[in-house]
Amino acid sequence: MQVLKEEIRIKILESAKALFLQNGFDKTSMNMIAKKAGISKSNLYNYFSAKEEIFFHLTDRVHTEIRTVLAHLLDHESGEAFDYHKYLAWMSDKTIKILIKCREEMLLIMDCSKGTRYENTKQEFIFHLQQHFMQEFEEHNISIDDNCFMSHYIATSLMEGLLEPIRHNKSDEWIRKNIKMLIEYHINGYAQFFTDVIS
Amino acid sequence: MQVLKEEIRIKILESAKALFLQNGFDKTSMNMIAKKAGISKSNLYNYFSAKEEIFFHLTDRVHTEIRTVLAHLLDHESGEAFDYHKYLAWMSDKTIKILIKCREEMLLIMDCSKGTRYENTKQEFIFHLQQHFMQEFEEHNISIDDNCFMSHYIATSLMEGLLEPIRHNKSDEWIRKNIKMLIEYHINGYAQFFTDVIS
Amino acid sequence: MQVLKEEIRIKILESAKALFLQNGFDKTSMNMIAKKAGISKSNLYNYFSAKEEIFFHLTDRVHTEIRTVLAHLLDHESGEAFDYHKYLAWMSDKTIKILIKCREEMLLIMDCSKGTRYENTKQEFIFHLQQHFMQEFEEHNISIDDNCFMSHYIATSLMEGLLEPIRHNKSDEWIRKNIKMLIEYHINGYAQFFTDVIS
Amino acid sequence: MQVLKEEIRIKILESAKALFLQNGFDKTSMNMIAKKAGISKSNLYNYFSAKEEIFFHLTDRVHTEIRTVLAHLLDHESGEAFDYHKYLAWMSDKTIKILIKCREEMLLIMDCSKGTRYENTKQEFIFHLQQHFMQEFEEHNISIDDNCFMSHYIATSLMEGLLEPIRHNKSDEWIRKNIKMLIEYHINGYAQFFTDVIS
DNA sequence: CATGAATGAGTCTTCATTCAT
DNA sequence: TATGAATGAAGACTCATTCAT
Secondary structure, eight states, X not given: OHHHHHHHHHHHHHHXXXXXXXXXXXXXXXXXXXXXXXXXXXXXXXXXSSHHHHHHXXXXXXXXXXXXXXXXXXXXXXXXXXOHHHHHXXXXXXXXXXXXXXXXXXXXXXXXXXXXXXXXXXXXXXXXXHHHHHHHHHHTTOOSTTSHHHHHHHHHHHHHHHHGGGGSOOOHHXXXXXXXHHHHHHHHHHXXXXXXHHO | OHHHHHHHXXXXXXXXXXXXXXXXXXXXXXXXXXXXXXXXXXXXXHHOSSHHHHHHXXXXXXXXXXXXXXXXXXXXXXXXXXXXXXXXXHHHHHHHHHHHHTHHXXXXXXXXXXXXXXXXXXXXXXXXXXXXXXXXXXXXXXXXXXXXXXXXXXHHHHHHHHHHHHTSOOOHHHHHHHHHHHHHHHHHHHHHHHHHHHO | OHHHHHHHHHHHHHHHHHHHHHHTTTTOOHHHHHHHHTSOHHHHHHHOSSHHHHHHHHHHHHXXXXXXXXXXXXXXXXXXXXXXXXXXXXXXXXXXHHHHHTHHHHHHHHHSOBTBTTTTHHHHHHHHHHHHHHHHHHHTTXXXXXXXXXXXXXXXHHXXXXXXXXXXXXXXXXXXXXXXXHHHHHHHHHHHHHHHHHO | OHHHHHHHHHHHHHHHHHHHHHHTTTTOOHHHHHHHHTSOHHHHTTTOSSHHHHHHHHHHHHHHHHHHHHXXXXXXXXXXXXXXXXXXXXXXXXXXXXHHHTHHHHHHHHHSOBTBTTTXXXXXXXXXXXXXXXXXXXXXXXXXXTXXXXXXXXXXXXXXXXXXXXXXXXXXXXXXXXXXXXXXXXXXXXXHHHHHHHO
């Protein structure tokens, strides 16, 4: 019995996860989840008190971790010598780990959370990244227009780039390699960018 | 009469456009459109047979143009000397023009079409871009893993980058400047990328 | 075992009583009762076959007592000399005792029974009181309109007045004092009333 | 058509009013209203945007009037000579008029509004009446316990007494007569009360 | 005895669409 | 053409109750 309950609970979570990943939170109905889990709609509510509850049970832990990463990002002492390689190395390490460990949960939060209270997480992350880049620009006396657009673009592009590898069902190794590659790609564009503008 | 009719048709389209851009297709109801257009809900159906119809009338033409651009993209003779500057110059020209001319329609198709039969257009576009890049890679004997990811990433990044400037209500000049800037950014990352890998 | 069972039975009844008093019968769910009693919802049905059953077990005895009082009330020999002081003295005595002894059960029946088959008890009681007063009126040759309204009003007013003191968590003494006070209040209005009309 | 619409609107309001009066707001479902009005449940929402909306359309105007009466009640200058006859004469006049004119709406607000934002109106009214009586007590140096109970009781009793006549389907004349009678009844009980306590 | 599992009927509300006039 | 009227299917959620273990 205890076992059964757990089985169904897991079945619900798996069904919901699959559906959320496929259709997003809003376009996934309790009916769909119930049908996929092979139980009645009302029985769902014996396991989770609301649709959002299911979503949170799937993403809670990762959401906290994301917030932690964000906090670290903002802590980064900006006074020290500019070393993107180092910075991005740390970033890439930390990020790759979390991305690989929590692939689906990450996607839930970043791509499928419209309608939940996590729906702005990606935008917030991008915003903070952008702030970070703008600060870098300023420190290097670079001024392209208001810097706003380029920093936002790089932030978005990086963010989406980090998510892209986990959107496909590939091996951890494949993900790791590609993330590293894309970071390198950005470093190049970025560095060149500084050179061009400064010189 | 005929004139009046046309006025209403236009009013409907304008109202719908504004609402679709604000809320997306799915989250815009016929009620909202009717109210904004100042006519009755049922009268909408004298002008358009369904909600999707309104969306199509707003995006048809641009959608065709996009398809055309896509076709040209794929026609591009791959035999000639590799010249991304040239290629991207053409691309940037052509694209900037269409982006500026059809700002809102572009956004409708790319950002607000979930729920319509155009909802995959952006992904298709990205896919074709990716194909294109992969071909380039091949022609230059570059092989990074399966080339799949980097080409996909660059395609996505470029796509989103091109859309980003028109998401804000800025001057044509601002849009043009930023698109050029971001293309340059990519050329840098791109070129360097080849160099690194080749050398 | 038997002891345990009894403990749970009591726990259920106490929990239900508290909840019924707070929210009324309809707005109290089996879930709430189970949670408050610390047992499973389905186990409730091993003790009581339905929600109404719980309510009945809480109010049965008092309901019977009320019916008895009502019977006595109607038995009251109408032939003897009209002595409301005496009558009400008996009434007040009898009533105060039952009100104090069965405070909560009384409130359950009178204030919280909507949705159960006792929901009309208060109205019935008032109706009988009214009948009684009408009889008195008749016996004293008083005729105010059809006597209907005033007798009903006095009945209602008395009823509510008797319930009001026990609605608050005060001492028995406080209840007793206030019930006496309100009966006196009514005797005054009542007596004067007769005087006015007769003279 | 315009006529039809109005007919149905009226039909809905009448059906809803009858059901609200019979079962109260909470226990009346949109299904019941629709069925009674002879239309589909969803069609209700073309006329009223929510269940509460229907209730408000039925009670809005009267609710405002009640608030006005309440305001006047509080304005009453307490310094002048104690003249309950005069005070209650005004009260009875004003009240009788509103009670007769808006019988059903009054009952909706006072008896059937649980679940709406008007659900506390009766209690508020009683509370203000109570405050008023307590003030009177104080001015006449009467102190029965804390005066709280008796003033509350008289307030409640009066309130319920005023409502009682309109709870039945009788003539205006019948209502008027009975309200006057009950006020007289209270004056007697009240006056005597003062006398007893003071002397 | 106890409970986890299950459900069907019900709650209010939304919405794209149809139809008669 | 224009619109008021109408609706069925769907949305999330609640609840008293049943049943197998």
